[in-house]
Amino acid sequence: xxxxxxxxxxxxxxxxxxxxxxxxxxxxxxxxxxxxxxxxxxxxxxxxxxxxxxxxxxxxxxxxxxxxxxxxxxxxxxxxxxxxxxxxxxxxxxxxxxxxxxxxxxxxxxxxxxxxxxx
Amino acid sequence: xxxxxxxxxxxxxxxxxxxxxxxxxxxxxxxxxxxxxxxxxxxxxxxxxxxxxxxxxxxxxxxxxxxxxxxxxxxxxxxxxxxxxxxxxxxxxxxxxxxxxxxxxxxxxxxxxxxxxxxxxxxxxxxxxxxxxxxxxxxxxxxxxxxxxxxxxxxxxxxxxxxxxxxxxxxxxxxxxxxxxxxxxxxxxxxxxxxxxxxxxxxxxxxxxxxxxxxxxxxxxxxxxxxxxxxxxxxxxxxxxxxxxxxxxxxxxxxxxxxxxxxxxxxxxxxxxxxxxxxxxxxxxxxxxxxxxxxxxxxxxxxxxxxxxxxxxxxxxxxxxxxxxxxxxxxxxxxxxxxxxx
Numbered sequence: 102x103x104x105x106x107x108x109x110x111x112x113x114x115x116x117x118x119x120x121x122x123x124x125x126x127x128x129x130x131x132x133x134x135x136x137x138x139x140x141x142x143x144x145x146x147x148x149x150x151x152x153x154x155x156x157x158x159x160x161x162x163x164x165x166x167x168x169x170x171x172x173x174x175x176x177x178x179x180x181x182x183x184x185x186x187x188x189x190x191x192x193x194x195x196x197x198x199x200x201x202x203x204x205x206x207x208x209x210x211x212x213x214x215x216x217x218x219x220x
Numbered sequence: 221x222x223x224x225x226x227x228x229x230x231x232x233x234x235x236x237x238x239x240x241x242x243x244x245x246x247x248x249x250x251x252x253x254x255x256x257x258x259x260x261x262x263x264x265x266x267x268x269x270x271x272x273x274x275x276x277x278x279x280x281x282x283x284x285x286x287x288x289x290x291x292x293x294x295x296x297x298x299x300x301x302x303x304x305x306x307x308x309x310x311x312x313x314x315x316x317x318x319x320x321x322x323x324x325x326x327x328x329x330x331x332x333x334x335x336x337x338x339x340x341x342x343x344x345x346x347x348x349x350x351x352x353x354x355x356x357x358x359x360x361x362x363x364x365x366x367x368x369x370x371x372x373x374x375x376x377x378x379x380x381x382x383x384x385x386x387x388x389x390x391x392x393x394x395x396x397x398x399x400x401x402x403x404x405x406x407x408x409x410x411x412x413x414x415x416x417x418x419x420x421x422x423x424x425x426x427x428x429x430x431x432x433x434x435x436x437x438x439x440x441x442x443x444x445x446x447x448x449x450x451x452x453x454x455x456x457x458x459x460x461x462x463x464x465x466x467x468x469x470x471x472x473x474x475x476x477x478x479x480x481x482x483x484x485x486x487x488x489x490x491x492x493x494x495x496x497x498x499x500x501x502x503x504x505x506x507x508x509x510x511x512x513x514x515x516x517x518x519x520x521x522x523x524x525x526x527x528x529x530x531x532x533x534x535x536x537x538x539x540x541x542x543x544x545x546x547x548x549x550x551x552x553x554x555x556x557x558x559x560x561x562x
Contacts, residue, residue, distance in 0.1 A: 133327075135401075161460060161461075162459065164458070180289075182274055182452070204312075205316075207313045207316035207319070208313075209311055
């Protein structure tokens with residue numbers, strides 16, 4: 102019985118630690134780019150599903166599409182117009198890092214992303 | 221430099237080439253009445269499983285189709301009949317790759333650094349070439365095409381005829397390559413700053429307030445910037461606001477920088493006019509327009525494409541002359557400087 106409770110508690114703590122819901126800010130840097138582009142996300146995690154919005158600032162937010170959380174791996178897409186942003190990130194505590202693929206109708210670029218959880 | 225020249229001459233006409241590669245999506249027969257954006261959006265959304273519209277890209281020419289942006293790709297629509305002409309998914313294409321080669325050799329930061337320093341190297345090559353050309357002032361091609369004289373004359377003639385445009389391209393290209401580093405200096409020298417878009421607080425919607433349509437957003441935007449023509453309408457689901465970008469032909473450099481942002485109820489949230497661009501932004505815009513030739517319209521673009529195409533023959537003829545520097549001497553009577561130049 103004690104063992105079961107301990108496992109449940111451990112899983113509960115683990116699940117709470119991985120909850121990404123909240124505000125995350127940082128930047129992405131396109132390969133070959135000289136400067137970072139600001140990023141601000143409002144994540145809402147419900148199980149393995151990630152929703153919410155993201156963009157450069159609070160005034161310009163785009164809906165998160167096809168958001169998934171698999172362990173500490175986070176995948177989602179944002180369409181900003183001609184460009185589609187496909188994120189493949191990894192959460193480590195209060196920090197998220199990973200890669201971003203940007204695709205337009207003629208172009209494809211890659212970028213690195215780094216985000217920190219806002220208090 | 222050869223890569224920059226060849227790719228530069230191709231991407232000079234990138235929009236036109238893109239349309240030539242996709243004629244069935246691009247070209248339409250003008251009709252008498254243009255459908256509303258909502259009508260087009262509904263037709264497209266219905267065709268693609270109710271997918272929401274991200275943005276509309278109205279064409280600026282009556283013979284070119286409108287584009288409706290969806291999350292899955294760009295849909296081309298005949299704006300007179302509502303016919304969906306086809307979908308293009310996002311991703312790298314030949315023209316995109318050519319552009320990537322021109323900007324960064326399709327190779328990230330290393331490629332970008334090579335490109336920007338190549339611009340500086342090209343300025344040096346052109347100036348040294350002019351110095352070597354000056355004593356002979358050769359502007360015609362003589363001799364058998366296999367001879368060294370032919371190569372020498374070809375290098376001189378092509379070089380001097382394309383000198384001004386190539387120097388302009390090399391200097392402006394170097395400025396673009398180092399723009400992040402040079403922009404602060406340009407703003408400082410012109411005592412100006414980058415135009416910042418300020419957003420008004422979005423008012424709470426009044427009870428019963430109606431959401432506006434994209435067509436109403438365009439109408440409101442056009443009253444804010446009279447005479448301007450919309451070329452992009454971003455829907456509020458994507459970016460929180462209607463963002464209507466307009467081109468005003470009378471504004472010259474930066475004529476496409478007009479943006480009217482409205483909340484979903486039609487209240488003005490921000491207004492950016494190309495006429496409000498700072499001096500520093502205009503300097504950078506002029507540099508860009510010189511580099512692409514658009515400052516002089518189609519003749520300027522043709523001149524840029526032709527001059528860019530001349531880089532490859534110049535480099536190859538220069539290399540051949542250097543390789544054959546000890547063979548087949550130039551005719552007697554030429555100056556020492558001319559001999560050494562070849």
